[in-house]
Amino acid sequence: xEKERETKDDGRYIIFYTFEDEGEAEDSPGxxxxx
Amino acid sequence: MNQLRWDPTLREWVSYATHRQDRTFxxxxxxxxxxxxxxxxxxxxxxxxxxxxxxxxxxxxxxxxEAPEPNEPGTALTPTAPGRGVTEVxxxxxxxxxxxxxxxxRRIRNLVEVWAxxxxxxxxxxxxxxxxxxxxxxxxxxxxxxxxxxxxxxxxFVPPRPRKELEAARDHHEAHDSCLHxxxxxQEHADGRRIVHKSERFTAFVPFYAHYPYEAHIYARRCVPxxxxxxxxxxxxxxxxxxxLLKGYDALFGFxxxxxxxMHQAPTDGEDHEGMAxxxxxxxxxxxxxxxxxxxxxxxxxxxxxxxxxxxxxxAAALREAVEEARR
Numbered sequence: 077x078e079k080e081r082e083t084k085d086d087g088r089y090i091i092f093y094t095f096e097d098e099g100e101a102e103d104s105p106g107x108x109x110x111x
Numbered sequence: 112m113n114q115l116r117w118d119p120t121l122r123e124w125v126s127y128a129t130h131r132q133d134r135t136f137x138x139x140x141x142x143x144x145x146x147x148x149x150x151x152x153x154x155x156x157x158x159x160x161x162x163x164x165x166x167x168x169x170x171x172x173x174x175x176x177e178a179p180e181p182n183e184p185g186t187a188l189t190p191t192a193p194g195r196g197v198t199e200v201x202x203x204x205x206x207x208x209x210x211x212x213x214x215x216x217r218r219i220r221n222l223v224e225v226w227a228x229x230x231x232x233x234x235x236x237x238x239x240x241x242x243x244x245x246x247x248x249x250x251x252x253x254x255x256x257x258x259x260x261x262x263x264x265x266x267x268f269v270p271p272r273p274r275k276e277l278e279a280a281r282d283h284h285e286a287h288d289s290c291l292h293x294x295x296x297x298q299e300h301a302d303g304r305r306i307v308h309k310s311e312r313f314t315a316f317v318p319f320y321a322h323y324p325y326e327a328h329i330y331a332r333r334c335v336p337x338x339x340x341x342x343x344x345x346x347x348x349x350x351x352x353x354x355x356l357l358k359g360y361d362a363l364f365g366f367x368x369x370x371x372x373x374m375h376q377a378p379t380d381g382e383d384h385e386g387m388a389x390x391x392x393x394x395x396x397x398x399x400x401x402x403x404x405x406x407x408x409x410x411x412x413x414x415x416x417x418x419x420x421x422x423x424x425x426x427a428a429a430l431r432e433a434v435e436e437a438r439r
Contacts, residue, residue, distance in 0.1 A: 077224050088168035090156070093228075095163055095221045103216045104351055 113178035113194025115267070116185065123271045126194050128173045145258035147205045157202065164225050165202040166263075172198035173264060176238070195238045197265030201225065202258065209259045210367055211246070212357035220350035226374070227339045227346070229263050234339075234379030239265035241273060241378045244338070249369025251397050251404055261372070269378045276375060280387040290334045292389035295319075305427040308355045308434050312348040315356045315434075317427035324399045324421040325363065325430060327356060329392040336377035336388040349392075356394070359434030364401035371395040 080092040114127045147162060148155045157165055174196025185191035203211060203222055211219065226244050234242045246261035247254050269277070283291035299305055299316045307327055308315040315329045329352055335341060341349065360368040373395075377388035397404045399420060410416050 077221070077228075079228070084156075084158075084167070086170075088170070090158075090165065090167040092159070092162060093164040093166070093221070093225050095224075097217075103354070 114181040115192040169198040196267045199263040201261045223346045233265040240380040241266040241269045244374040246372040251369040313352040317423045321423045322417040325396045358437035362433040362437040
């Protein structure tokens with residue numbers, strides 16, 4: 077996770093978080109359940 | 112103007128932020144202030160053409176770091192205080208039409224990282240005693256901007272509901288030498304009727320004492336005080352569990368369900384909350400059926416006593432079925 081902090085024209089901060097693709101599947105296969 | 116006034120009858124602070132009357136109200140999609148700024152387009156809150164996840168200080172803050180001393184001095188009975196604190200907006204995606212439910216687990220996992228980082232950073236501020244992470248979704252909740260986003264308040268006090276919960280947990284710990292939330296979770300597991308989804312490290316369930324028909328809580332199985340204390344596997348599992356529950360909510364009535372999502376965790380007031388604060392997420396959808404909403408009226412607003420017209424066992428069964436259906 078990268079975190080980049082900037083100041084807006086009116087003095088408020090804004091933080092940009094960027095993430096590398098870690099090679100994980102976008103969604104996990106079905107696991108878990110109600111019981 | 113950010114100002115606090117003490118209500119001695121309920122023993123709680125009320126926050127005043129009069130500038131919020133002027134906040135942006137249902138702009139057309141092409142003028143969404145939370146979308147990226149397009150080349151040659153109008154400047155939005157985000158001066159970039161694209162982004163992953165963005166956090167910024169709210170232009171219309173409920174609490175502000177530099178809030179001055181109130182010009183209304185108050186009295187010994189009804190003191191006032193500056194509304195000092197933090198009010199942030201968290202943009203989940205640069206895709207205007209996205210919802211948390213529709214995002215893939217990896218993006219939700221990234222969001223968990225951001226929430227944990229914000230808890231740590233905001234909680235380290237001297238004026239902040241409680242970091243409150245939440246999302247209001249849908250017009251039924253009063254949302255005025257549709258772009259997928261949540262908010263974070265850094266309160267200069269522990270707000271009433273978490274405070275009451277912590278006091279109950281402290282009393283329970285003193286009486287039984289155990290965590291109230293761990294014991295509630297064990298009871299839910301043993302009963303099983305209100306469990307909506309169980310993964311390896313989190314459990315989603317409709318609580319025995321739900322105040323809203325489709326209220327659901329997601330509890331960390333381990334007694335961990337805050338989102339920042341979750342390990343890597345727990346963070347991944349939280350993302351998965353959030354996704355499952357949210358997809359279930361959308362499958363419940365066949366439309367994107369409005370809700371209020373809140374996180375309860377340890378205050379950042381310098382006190383020891385180990386064994387009392389237990390990280391969990393609470394969801395409050397306003398719908399009691401596809402067409403009907405639950406309104407807070409006389410008993411709820413005036414007496415603080417909730418009247419609910421569906422039993423948690425019944426709604427949990429319907430929500431569990433919706434979660435299963437959404438997975439197929």
